Amino acid sequence: MKHLELDAGLSDKARAIQDTAMKFAVEVMRPVGKALDVLADPKDVVSETSKLWAVIKKYREMGLHRIALPGDLAELKDEIDPKVRPLVVEALGLGDAGLATGLCTDSIPFEMAAISSAQGLTNLARAYAEDRKGELVGCWIDVQPESPGSVQLVGTDYVIKDHKTRRVTNGSIATHALLQIASMDNPNAVVAVVPLDQPGISRSDPVSKMGLRALNQCEILLEEVKIPEALLIPAEGVGEKALASVHGSIGQIAVGLAQGALDESVAYANDRIQGGVPIIKHNNIKLKIFSMFAMIESTRAFARSVALYNQADQALASSTHAIALRQIASQAALTVTSEAIQIFGGPGLMKEYPVEKMLRDAGLLMTINGTNNVLALKALRNY
Amino acid sequence: MNYFEFDTNVSKKTRAMQQSAREFGMEVVRPAGIQLDKIQDPADAIAEQSCLWDVFRKYRELGFHKLLLPPAFGGKMGKVSAQARRLIFEQLGYADAGLAISMDLSGMPFLLGTLSASKEVRDWARQYCQDSEANMIGCWAITEPDHGTDWIMATTKAGANPKVVPSLTAVKKGNEYILNGRKSASVTNGTIATHGVVHVGLDLSKGMHGSGLAICPFDLPGVSKGKPLDKLGKRPLNQGAIIFEDVKIPEKYMLLKIPGLFEANSIGKGIVGLANSQMGLVVSSQARAIVDETLNYAKEHSCNGSALSEQQEIRLKLFNMFKTAESARRFAHSVAEHSPLGDPNPIAKMFLAIRATFWAAGNSISLLQDRYDTYKDSKRIKAIVQKHKPGSGIIDWSIYGMASKVLATETAFNLAREAIEIMGEDSLSTDNPVEKMLRDARTSMIEDGVNEALALAASEKLLA
Numbered sequence: 001m002k003h004l005e006l007d008a009g010l011s012d013k014a015r016a017i018q019d020t021a022m023k024f025a026v027e028v029m030r031p032v033g034k035a036l037d038v039l040a041d042p043k044d045v046v047s048e049t050s051k052l053w054a055v056i057k058k059y060r061e062m063g064l065h066r067i068a069l070p071g072d073l074a075e076l077k078d079e080i081d082p083k084v085r086p087l088v089v090e091a092l093g094l095g096d097a098g099l100a101t102g103l104c105t106d107s108i109p110f111e112m113a114a115i116s117s118a119q120g121l122t123n124l125a126r127a128y129a130e131d132r133k134g135e136l137v138g139c140w141i142d143v144q145p146e147s148p149g150s151v152q153l154v155g156t157d158y159v160i161k162d163h164k165t166r167r168v169t170n171g172s173i174a175t176h177a178l179l180q181i182a183s184m185d186n187p188n189a190v191v192a193v194v195p196l197d198q199p200g201i202s203r204s205d206p207v208s209k210m211g212l213r214a215l216n217q218c219e220i221l222l223e224e225v226k227i228p229e230a231l232l233i234p235a236e237g238v239g240e241k242a243l244a245s246v247h248g249s250i251g252q253i254a255v256g257l258a259q260g261a262l263d264e265s266v267a268y269a270n271d272r273i274q275g276g277v278p279i280i281k282h283n284n285i286k287l288k289i290f291s292m293f294a295m296i297e298s299t300r301a302f303a304r305s306v307a308l309y310n311q312a313d314q315a316l317a318s319s320t321h322a323i324a325l326r327q328i329a330s331q332a333a334l335t336v337t338s339e340a341i342q343i344f345g346g347p348g349l350m351k352e353y354p355v356e357k358m359l360r361d362a363g364l365l366m367t368i369n370g371t372n373n374v375l376a377l378k379a380l381r382n383y
Numbered sequence: 384m385n386y387f388e389f390d391t392n393v394s395k396k397t398r399a400m401q402q403s404a405r406e407f408g409m410e411v412v413r414p415a416g417i418q419l420d421k422i423q424d425p426a427d428a429i430a431e432q433s434c435l436w437d438v439f440r441k442y443r444e445l446g447f448h449k450l451l452l453p454p455a456f457g458g459k460m461g462k463v464s465a466q467a468r469r470l471i472f473e474q475l476g477y478a479d480a481g482l483a484i485s486m487d488l489s490g491m492p493f494l495l496g497t498l499s500a501s502k503e504v505r506d507w508a509r510q511y512c513q514d515s516e517a518n519m520i521g522c523w524a525i526t527e528p529d530h531g532t533d534w535i536m537a538t539t540k541a542g543a544n545p546k547v548v549p550s551l552t553a554v555k556k557g558n559e560y561i562l563n564g565r566k567s568a569s570v571t572n573g574t575i576a577t578h579g580v581v582h583v584g585l586d587l588s589k590g591m592h593g594s595g596l597a598i599c600p601f602d603l604p605g606v607s608k609g610k611p612l613d614k615l616g617k618r619p620l621n622q623g624a625i626i627f628e629d630v631k632i633p634e635k636y637m638l639l640k641i642p643g644l645f646e647a648n649s650i651g652k653g654i655v656g657l658a659n660s661q662m663g664l665v666v667s668s669q670a671r672a673i674v675d676e677t678l679n680y681a682k683e684h685s686c687n688g689s690a691l692s693e694q695q696e697i698r699l700k701l702f703n704m705f706k707t708a709e710s711a712r713r714f715a716h717s718v719a720e721h722s723p724l725g726d727p728n729p730i731a732k733m734f735l736a737i738r739a740t741f742w743a744a745g746n747s748i749s750l751l752q753d754r755y756d757t758y759k760d761s762k763r764i765k766a767i768v769q770k771h772k773p774g775s776g777i778i779d780w781s782i783y784g785m786a787s788k789v790l791a792t793e794t795a796f797n798l799a800r801e802a803i804e805i806m807g808e809d810s811l812s813t814d815n816p817v818e819k820m821l822r823d824a825r826t827s828m829i830e831d832g833v834n835e836a837l838a839l840a841a842s843e844k845l846l847a
Binding site for chain 2: 038040167209210274275276341345356366367368372373
């Protein structure tokens with residue numbers, strides 16, 4: 001079943017970038033994701049000899065990291081349109097959902113820094129755009145104070161007294177973090193881009209999880225961390241934009257992952273013979289495949305429209321839509337990958353076939369960077 | 384929480400067995416399951432020093448392995464109530480679904496072996512009952528690399544298709560059968576089994592229906608094993624391929640040698656139904672374990688300043704989980720309660736204690752099959768072998784067994800999905816028990832027959 005691109009208005013350039021990203025996803029990310037998935041110790045995923053670095057470097061060399069940045073910074077303004085980013089992220093998700101989540105999270109602090117007009121932050125964003133080696137790596141930290149005094153404003157600086165974030169994506173390898181600091185009365189009070197080499201910041205060993213095993217996560221502890229005014233991003237709505245970026249990309253990755261599971265299922269169903277015929281001839285299998293297809297295409301359409309809106313220079317991005325997307329898409333990915341296993345039967349459970357990993361990855365997409373319930377309630381705060 | 388005990392009239396003796404199963408489950412099986420699950424290379428899970436063997440030995444020590452073996456062989460059938468068997472396996476499933484199934488199936492060839500005409504095969508059952516070291520382990524060798532669902536559909540009319548035939552064949556030569564072919568990497572206990580119930584193709588013109596059943600030891604020349612399977616869930620449960628290359632077995636190892644016995648509405652469906660009912664018991668109990676983990680988590684964790692258990696949406700989810708798990712569990716128990724392997728009546732009980740019963744039964748089965756060879760054109764013999772009798776208990780019941788498994792496994796997986804919605808970021812960390820339970824539950828939807836295949840096989844009976 002060849003994938004039919006429904007967006008008839010895609011430019012040739014956009015299609016070319018999509019093809020490049022897809023090639024990278026299938027040829028580079030897929031095998032590395034598989035190799036990292038089986039490592040027993042999550043420390044090995046980020047060791048010096050890990051294949052993770054090859055993916056990051058290749059991604060940077062191809063310049064794909066710049067799609068997150070505003071056109072003038074990325075020096076790509078005339079070449080790409082806002083439709084391109086979701087196409088690339090979907091492709092990354094199809095390659096490996098864990099690596100894709102890492103690559104998308106990587107750009108978040110720099111994406112937000114680029115919005116700022118402060119010279120230091122703009123320079124940082126530019127340095128990221130030009131970094132072809134993976135020397136600058138970003139992460140996102142959601143600082144939700146549990147007690148009134150844990151975040152204090154001292155003069156013009158913010159001080160985080162004591163805050164632990166349990167699972168920070170890219171935590172062990174990040175050089176910079178986007179700190180999204182909530183106060184007790186304002187959920188998006190302050191956003192700051194913070195280098196992680198300053199005193200008061202410590203990281204745990206990488207955590208081990210069921211899926212997205214190619215993705216590094218660790219605990220980050222902030223103790224008496226001073227955030228000078230210069231690191232704060234003053235722009236209105238940046239917090240909203242950051243949330244929209246974090247959750248929106250999970251939604252797009254989930255679409256790619258589900259597409260990957262569908263592709264594998266169709267190939268297998270044409271190949272596997274039971275009852276004397278390829279199983280694709282059985283109505284049971286046909287119906288499963290069709291409902292997987294329907295679920296993916298409707299989610300994809302939603303994902304693209306949310307991305308397009310949030311990518312454009314809107315006054316205020318919609319994190320509400322991004323959270324809705326993330327929830328629907330991750331649930332769809334879990335359903336689709338689960339159905340893929342059902343189509344594969346016994347082999348679907350075996351490590352030598354691809355779909356059991358896809359299910360584990362989809363499970364993690366449902367749970368990273370926040371709990372669906374909590375996010376849904378958060379998303380409705382404005383209503 | 385304290386669950387309401389639906390079983391009434393539980394005797395003191397049964398209660399004590401349930402309690403020792405609970406202790407064995409939580410003290411030995413659960414921790415071993417967690418440890419085995421984390422082992423990277425499944426070969427290490429079955430190594431000599433593996434805790435898997437502690438589980439098997441303790442299971443034998445408690446005598447749980449011989450609950451279904453007749454007293455004539457040293458077993459406890461009739462001495463321990465069918466109710467106790469249910470309650471014991473419920474505890475084992477709660478502790479670890481994979482190990483529960485592995486332990487359960489480890490007795491299968493010996494159980495069926497009691498019906499053999501061969502003294503040698505019947506003696507294996509005796510030795511198994513006395514084997515407290517777990518030196519004898521059984522398996523059910525049915526699926527093949529090319530035939531998974533085909534074997535489930537073999538119990539239906541579709542199994543007559545001559546284009547779909549077993550890959551493992553047995554050809555008769557003198558007093559021996561020669562076996563060639565392989566069983567799939569999904570055979571439960573495949574790598575560790577010493578004996579197996581082996582489905583073999585006898586008459587390929589009859590398709591899957593043309594298969595027979597051998598009780599086979601695996602130390603024969605020509606038998607080899609594949610690597611232990613590396614898989615998503617139920618990792619403590621060993622699985623692996625069994626390969627047969629010119630394996631000669633004496634005729635007496637063939638329990639069913641008439642091609643056609645494993646066909647629509649006959650023995651095949653009965654075996655599949657029994658295995659699935661047991662799976663329903665074990666997995667619905669695991670569903671309850673998922674609910675318990677989630678309840679505990681909700682009590683111990685808070686979000687936005689208040690305990691999860693105090694939040695409205697969490698409470699709604701928790702109640703729904705409880706309701707769903709308990710319905711599936713009750714259904715599984717009701718089905719198992721009416722299993723054809725229920726409590727024998729007093730007369731049957733008496734016969735179960737006498738070895739001659741099994742000598743006679745084995746020889747009758749054998750005689751019938753020998754007669755069939757000579758008079759296979761006789762209408763009467765054909766009728767006995769090939770026609771199913773609508774309304775005969777085990778056949779009608781088997782679709783309940785399948786329904787129990789399908790419902791329990793879908794329930795467990797859906798509950799695990801609910802649990803991760805509640806626990807969020809913590810849920811799929813490898814130190815959370817629910818992470819493993821989700822993988823186990825997902826695996827169960829395939830094992831013992833892909834759920835859809837079971838549904839399709841059972842639907843034939845539904846429409847009969």
